[in-house]
Amino acid sequence: MYRRSKHRQKTEWLIALCGVALLALGNGVAVAQERGDVKAAIVYNILRFVSFPGSKPTLTVCARRQDNLTEGLKGLQGRAVATRKIDVVVYDRLDQASADCDVIYVGSASARSVQAPTRGQILIGEHPAFIEQGGTVGLVNFGSQVRFTINARAARNAEVRFSSQLMQLAARVIS
Amino acid sequence: MRNSLKLCAFLFSTVVVDVAQAHAARIEMASSSAQDEVPSASESTAAPTDGRQDNLLDMSLEDLLSQEVTTAAKKARRIGDSSSAIYVINQNDIRKSSARTVTDLLRQVPGLEVFEVSSSATSVSARGFSSRFASNLLVMVDGAAIYSTSISGMFWDQTLMPLQDIERIEVIRGPGGALWGSNSINGVINIITKQSIDTQGLRASAVAGARDLRGELGYGARLSESLALRLYGTYRHSDGMKFSDGSDDRAVWQGGLGGARFDYVPNSKDSLVFLSEYSNGDFDQPRTGFALGPAGLSYPISYVRNSFSSAHVLGRWTHTASQSLTLAGQIYFNRLQREELGLLIARDLYDASFEGHWQAGSRHEIGFGVSARISRDRLGDSPIFGLLNKTVNTDRIATGYLEDEITLIPDRLRITLGSKFETNNFSGTNSQPNARIFYRVNEKLSVWAAISRAVRTPLLQERETRATLEAPFAIPGFGSPIPTSLTITGNPNSKAEVFHSLEAGIWSSPARGWSFDAAVFYNHYKDLATTNLLSVAPLFLGQPPQPVGVQANATFGNEANARSWGTEILLSGSLTPDWSIEASYSYLNLKIRTRASSAANAFPLITGGLSSPHQLRLKSTAEITERVDLSGAVHYVSRSIDGLRPAFTDLDLRVACRVTPNIEIALSGRNLLSSKRLEYYQTNIPFPPTYVARAGQIEIRTRY
Numbered sequence: 001m002y003r004r005s006k007h008r009q010k011t012e013w014l015i016a017l018c019g020v021a022l023l024a025l026g027n028g029v030a031v032a033q034e035r036g037d038v039k040a041a042i043v044y045n046i047l048r049f050v051s052f053p054g055s056k057p058t059l060t061v062c063a064r065r066q067d068n069l070t071e072g073l074k075g076l077q078g079r080a081v082a083t084r085k086i087d088v089v090v091y092d093r094l095d096q097a098s099a100d101c102d103v104i105y106v107g108s109a110s111a112r113s114v115q116a117p118t119r120g121q122i123l124i125g126e127h128p129a130f131i132e133q134g135g136t137v138g139l140v141n142f143g144s145q146v147r148f149t150i151n152a153r154a155a156r157n158a159e160v161r162f163s164s165q166l167m168q169l170a171a172r173v174i175s
Numbered sequence: 176m177r178n179s180l181k182l183c184a185f186l187f188s189t190v191v192v193d194v195a196q197a198h199a200a201r202i203e204m205a206s207s208s209a210q211d212e213v214p215s216a217s218e219s220t221a222a223p224t225d226g227r228q229d230n231l232l233d234m235s236l237e238d239l240l241s242q243e244v245t246t247a248a249k250k251a252r253r254i255g256d257s258s259s260a261i262y263v264i265n266q267n268d269i270r271k272s273s274a275r276t277v278t279d280l281l282r283q284v285p286g287l288e289v290f291e292v293s294s295s296a297t298s299v300s301a302r303g304f305s306s307r308f309a310s311n312l313l314v315m316v317d318g319a320a321i322y323s324t325s326i327s328g329m330f331w332d333q334t335l336m337p338l339q340d341i342e343r344i345e346v347i348r349g350p351g352g353a354l355w356g357s358n359s360i361n362g363v364i365n366i367i368t369k370q371s372i373d374t375q376g377l378r379a380s381a382v383a384g385a386r387d388l389r390g391e392l393g394y395g396a397r398l399s400e401s402l403a404l405r406l407y408g409t410y411r412h413s414d415g416m417k418f419s420d421g422s423d424d425r426a427v428w429q430g431g432l433g434g435a436r437f438d439y440v441p442n443s444k445d446s447l448v449f450l451s452e453y454s455n456g457d458f459d460q461p462r463t464g465f466a467l468g469p470a471g472l473s474y475p476i477s478y479v480r481n482s483f484s485s486a487h488v489l490g491r492w493t494h495t496a497s498q499s500l501t502l503a504g505q506i507y508f509n510r511l512q513r514e515e516l517g518l519l520i521a522r523d524l525y526d527a528s529f530e531g532h533w534q535a536g537s538r539h540e541i542g543f544g545v546s547a548r549i550s551r552d553r554l555g556d557s558p559i560f561g562l563l564n565k566t567v568n569t570d571r572i573a574t575g576y577l578e579d580e581i582t583l584i585p586d587r588l589r590i591t592l593g594s595k596f597e598t599n600n601f602s603g604t605n606s607q608p609n610a611r612i613f614y615r616v617n618e619k620l621s622v623w624a625a626i627s628r629a630v631r632t633p634l635l636q637e638r639e640t641r642a643t644l645e646a647p648f649a650i651p652g653f654g655s656p657i658p659t660s661l662t663i664t665g666n667p668n669s670k671a672e673v674f675h676s677l678e679a680g681i682w683s684s685p686a687r688g689w690s691f692d693a694a695v696f697y698n699h700y701k702d703l704a705t706t707n708l709l710s711v712a713p714l715f716l717g718q719p720p721q722p723v724g725v726q727a728n729a730t731f732g733n734e735a736n737a738r739s740w741g742t743e744i745l746l747s748g749s750l751t752p753d754w755s756i757e758a759s760y761s762y763l764n765l766k767i768r769t770r771a772s773s774a775a776n777a778f779p780l781i782t783g784g785l786s787s788p789h790q791l792r793l794k795s796t797a798e799i800t801e802r803v804d805l806s807g808a809v810h811y812v813s814r815s816i817d818g819l820r821p822a823f824t825d826l827d828l829r830v831a832c833r834v835t836p837n838i839e840i841a842l843s844g845r846n847l848l849s850s851k852r853l854e855y856y857q858t859n860i861p862f863p864p865t866y867v868a869r870a871g872q873i874e875i876r877t878r879y
Contacts, residue, residue: 045236051801079232141400142372143440149375152836161801167836168270169236171397172375173878175837 039139039146040072043105043124046137046148047081049166052102053120053159059084062097067107069126111135117158131174136160140171147171255682258591258613258623260286260694260743264344271796271806273829273843273872275387275411277334277344277366282810283794284346285759286743288786290854291867294415294428295458295481297331298785298855301348301362302696303739303765305785307857311631313359316366317450319489319507322358324570325522325552325635330513333485334366335432335454337391337409339380339876342369348743349678349696350609350629354530354544354576357597357605360629360674370448371395371403371438377879384872388412401440408433415459416865417851424865425478430456448491455484461862462516464645465658467717472658472724474646476862481514499534518560521553530576540580542593548572552635559643563665568639572599587615597630601638602671605630624679633669637704637731637780640665650711650725651775658724660714663706666731673701689748697740702733705769708776734777739765753798761790765816784817785855804831823852831874841874 047059059081063070076086091097094114097104106114106125111133117123122136130138131151136158138149152175155162167173262284274280278297282289288305290298300309308328314321316336322329345365374395382389393407408431415426434452441447458481463474487509494502507526512519530544550570555561562568578593594608609627616622636642641664647656680694706729714726741764747757767783791811799805807828814822829843846852851866 041232041234042236044232045234049236075232140372140397142370142397142403142438143401143446144443145372145440147372156836162836163801164798164804164833165267166236168266171373173837174376175835175879 036069036072037075039069040075042139042146042148043069043073043103044076044079044081044086046124046166047086047103049163050122051082051161051163052084055083056102057084058087059102060100061086061088061103061105062094062101063088063090063105064094064107065090065092067105069105069107073105106135117154119159121158122155122160131172149173151175255621255684255690256613256615257682258589258611258625258680260348260678260680260696262346262348262745264346266342267796269338269341271804271829271831273827273841273845273874274338275382275384275389275413275872276331277336277338277341278331280338280341280344281346281364283757283792283808285745285792286348286741286761286763286790287346288790288812290785291416292855292857293424293460293865294413294426295332295460299329299331299364300786301346302698302741303763303786304361304781304783305855306781307855309781310358310634311361313363314366315363317368317448317489318491318505319487319509319526321509323511323520323522324358324550325520325554325568330483332428332430332458333454333456333483333513335409335411335430336366336368336434336452337380337393337407339378339391340368340374340393340405340407342367342373348694349625350607350627350674350676354542354578354595357574357595357607357630357632357671360631360672360676368436369405371405371436372397374405374407375403378877380874380876382872382874385870386414386868387870387872401442403438405436406434407436411456417868418863419851419866421851424461424863426459426461426865428456428458430454430458430483444495446493448489450489451487453484453486455482457482460516463862465660465716465723467721467723472716479514479517481517483511483513485509485511485513500531501533502529502531504529516560518555518557519553520555523551525549537585538582540582542578542580543576545575546573548574554635554640555642561641563639563641565639568635570599570601570635572597574598589613595629597632599632601667602632602669605632605671619684621682622680623682625676627674627676627678629674629676631672631674633671633704633731636665637669638665638667648727650727651708652711653725658714659727660724661727661729663729663731669704669731670702670733672703672733675699675701686748689746692745692747693742695740695742698738700735700737700739700767703735703737703767704780705732705734705773705777706730706780707732707734707773708778731780732773732777734773735767735769735779737765737767737779737783739763741765755796757792757794759790759792763788782817785815785820787813787815787820787822789813802833805829806831820853820856823854824848825852837878839874839876841876842871843874844869844871846870 061073061076063073070090074088077088079086094106099118102120104114104121104123106123108126110127111123111125111130116134117136124137125135126139127133131149134154136151136154140147140149148170149172150162150167150170152173264280269280272280278289278299281287281299286301288300290305292298292307296307298305298307298309299312301312304311310328314329348362350360374393375397376395378393380391389411391409393405395403395405397403410431412429414423415428416424418424432452432454437449439447459478460481461476462479463476466473466475489507491503491505496502505528509524511522526548528544528546533541535541552568553566574595574597576593576595578591580589580591582589591611594606596606598604607629609625611623611625613623614621643660643662645660648659648661649656650659677697678694683691685691709728709730712726713722714724715721716723741762743761745759749755763786765783765786767779769777769779794808796806809826811824812822814820826847827845828847829841831839831841833839846867846869851868853864854867856864
């Protein structure tokens, strides 16, 4: 009787703990989704301050299916940036990304894991050393807030111009 | 009991998980419709967004960067949603200005009066009462009130934080904007510095001008995903102002500041800030007094070298208890030492506060807070200046506020009812209620109105000090100013000034990218502080003694009333995507009256005569090319109310070139329309008036 009761108690505590763990997990899911929305909105705002060479009618944003932010980026589909409309294209692997991509979001991968950006291309990523690795724009988590960093040299090499206002708002700028 | 706990834990977790999953599901549903056409390797998406993401996408980048994920659903309040006269100086304004100091930045605020008194003093006031010693404007830096409660006014020259680290300055004209403090009857200036995470890497700026030098240095690092720091410093040197003949006034000022700030965000609900600063410097001040020579009485001018130092630490904790409840606690300590005219002002300030914001259902947003403040002051301790019958004075102040913003029609009509409460050990207890109403006619037009009661509690100098001044004063019965040795003794029975205000405002967006903002106000002031003359006797000096003037004794009282009304109008917008302009006009009508029964021997402490009825500002900021910015500002200030200071117009121009993305060089000129101008005069001090000089400067900013 005693052993059974003790076992039952353990089971109950386990269920309760699972509940608490689910709570944390569930809350984590919600926070992650909200963070994704904020990040997507930040990416959209950054693109509004970027001048790309050429005069294509669309601005192609490429992302990997597996990355959390990809869902948020899909929400930018059809949004206007200056005279261009955003077209979000999702790939299974980044090496499938075509040369038509104007913006490549690489998630938490290293900037070195993808081809160096060509003319008119920018790389956006979340690796802690993303801009030092040659990435163009890094997204930085700080607690529940999001910041961005800029590699001005990578932008210049790709003949992409960032407005001075954007540079001012960046948490860090390297060149 | 134990089972109840377990049940609670499980139920609670289940409910929250449901909410979280529902939220996640909503996003999933929205994006799942994107799967209609799936190419083999890639897919073009057409995901409709939910309303929340639409809100986010409509926000500015600056707003997004300050967005807490846990409160992302909460809509940021625009100026057009505000029920008070608010103006914000943002990072772009700061970056494109030629300001040398925080007070230079404040010159662009509609309705604010900013006058340079000397290299060590600036007069800043809103809605009248311009004075070096004005004490009706609350000034806060990162939530800590920094104005002096002993000798009235702000030591603006000690506001030395790097301009490059300021995120924004919010200026609220009128009494309702402040939740804290009894000395905010005419407005609040809230200076907010950047979080450490926003200032990573090395940043520096150097300014060299004809009369000023300034250097700023900052280094920031993200030590982990939850901890960031910033180390920073500033040095400033000023050669002072000019006399009417163009010569230097010899009031050299120099000082520096060093500080460190840590931001720690251990989880999504808590954030902590720890900030520590130390500054010191010294400055010259002219001093005068009686001297009897063969040619009679004169006022020889000598210069005094004063020093100042200030150290403070601030800790703030913010906790998001839930989507609807946010709590914040703060502690602040400041040790200040300063000399004015060679006389000591020393203060230890201890301040602790706790406040919260609760979204109580769909209709009520409740704000509440309590604060305790202890100020220990030592003053002067010399024959001409000091405390009355004591060496140290301790003021204890407890304050609180409670406010309820009630939504009557969602997103359209709301009223706000609230009050501040204060009790202290020198003027008793007071309450400061206010009521506001906001109505949004449509997306492009909103109106608001407010009625407020506020008080200004008597400062230490009005209650507990003694001071002797030797200067020509207008003593009743003597016609023109007469040489006077005036001894003013504090009055422990000084009362709080009582203030009632009616305000109304309108905000509209007449065209895309343009906004029009106007406020009108009517203020009534009761029991304004006065200097009350007690006795007048002949003054004899020299050997043998000869009559040279009068010996007067005075104290402080509350024998004046005042009323003012006026308006502030602002139009701002963009002519092209790269060219924005801002035009503002303000009008002030201020009348101060001493009570008839006391008119013969009582004089308002602040005459109000230095304020100007009309001010006009025009500001233009343009990106000429991708590398070159051009900005300019014209500012007209009409003749002062008392007619003693003439009207003036000034012009500032700045051209900046970004040599590389990391280096900007700027050339700027201030006060270009005249070689010098008079902004401020001190009627009671027989010292030649000092003028603001035309000046040019070169500035280099860099970032790595």
